[in-house]
Amino acid sequence: MEIDGSESVPSFYGKELRFQRERAGLTLEQLVEGSYYGATYLSEIERGQRSIPVDLARHVDRVLKTDGYFERRCEEVRRARIRGHADYFQRVLKVEPRAEAIDEWSPTLVPGLLQTEPYMRALFDADGTKPPEEVDIMVDGRLGRADLIEPRRTAPELWVVLHEASLRMEVVPPERMADQLDHIITLARRRRIIPQVVPWRAGAHPLMQSNTRLMRFGDAPPIVYTESPYHGVTVDDPGVVKRYQRAYEMLRAVALSPHETLSLLARTAERYRKGKLPACAPRARGARGGRDKAAGHRGGR
CATH class of the missing domain: 1.10.260.40 (lambda repressor-like DNA-binding domains)
Incomplete structure (x- = not known):
């Protein structure tokens, strides 16, 4: 070979x-x-x-x-x-292996820990400026992080809330999108993650404008990490963290249950495989340009 x-x-x-x-x-x-x-x-x-x-x-x-x-x-x-991540994500890389629980919200894309290799490679290559060897390094870094949720005594509980938009945005070809959704289903059935989806019909809800990740530790106060395409911020102010925690709890309340989420993921994957692309809500003016800007950054999400 x-x-x-x-x-x-x-x-x-x-x-x-x-x-x-x-x-x-x-x-x-x-x-x-x-x-x-x-x-x-x-x-x-x-x-x-x-x-x-x-x-x-x-x-x-x-x-x-x-x-x-x-x-x-x-x-x-x-x-x-370590080499495959932005400087502003280094603090998260250091502390997330010690987390007892991670609560993550992603309004537009599948979070990094749940991404398949084709999906993450498409994101990193989206702006067309990175040489292949740099994309390889970034993919390696993100794949390495996925070990965080593998079965072991110290693995954190990972609760992930996605928006339905992230299931229906064709980051990769339909068959690959089906594989990506199947991967999330597999992680859930193996009890590695607890997924929920905020449906289109949910209307206005907390945290609509940003990715959010809350990390809780057994020996330290909780922290929050938020990220934009080329910048990330770690928040440890107790009052601000508490507001994020409450917003995340309200977000889970408007999302589908984990059981309903798995059914939606399975139906959507099946439609991708049959070539019947899921019907989406009308695209907002300028939405594609916003997606292209957000897709290619090298942070941690």
Whole structure:
């Protein structure tokens, strides 16, 4: 098997993992036996959809007798994770692994932690100015962050509220959009996230004008992070944080229930696959230009 070194870091080492596993004559199930991970999770790593966690890398090295190769590669993925984000997002990168709970609101796009690789690559490449190698670094960084919500004792509870607009905006071709929605459904069914969708009919509601992320910790006060296309702000003033928390609670109250949300996601994915694009509310004047500006930034969301 030929390994392409120009690929993203998770994709490169995913292919190497598959090569080593098949050379050893092992199935996915056989390789994960004795670890805390399942065959589906390992398959996603081999396809470059996830980076490999350190504990699984050690298990793989032990079974495949690869002399610590995959554990060492985890450090490269960690460096790519930091390198692929804007300076203003560095504080979030440092504190989010310690969060007990993360509440996130995204009015226009699928949040970064939930994005598939084709979706995030389309966003990073939207303004047409970034060279391919820079886009690769940014994709690697965002894929690395996705390990934050993988099953482990310290994984935060992630509650995500999306607007229905984010489901119906074709950031990638229809089949890829269906895959993106299926990915959110899978995360929800695996109890990695709790998703809700604010429907078109909800009308005016809190936090309409900005992305918002609230992070709560067991050993520190909560903080809020908000972001615009080329700038992000971390808020730790207790009074302001409290206002954001109340607004987020009101936002959840106007959203569909998690069960209704999964049904909507499944219906929308099916319509994408059948070529019956979801009917959207009338596009506001100038909406496309606003989307193009917002899509290509390199922050964390």
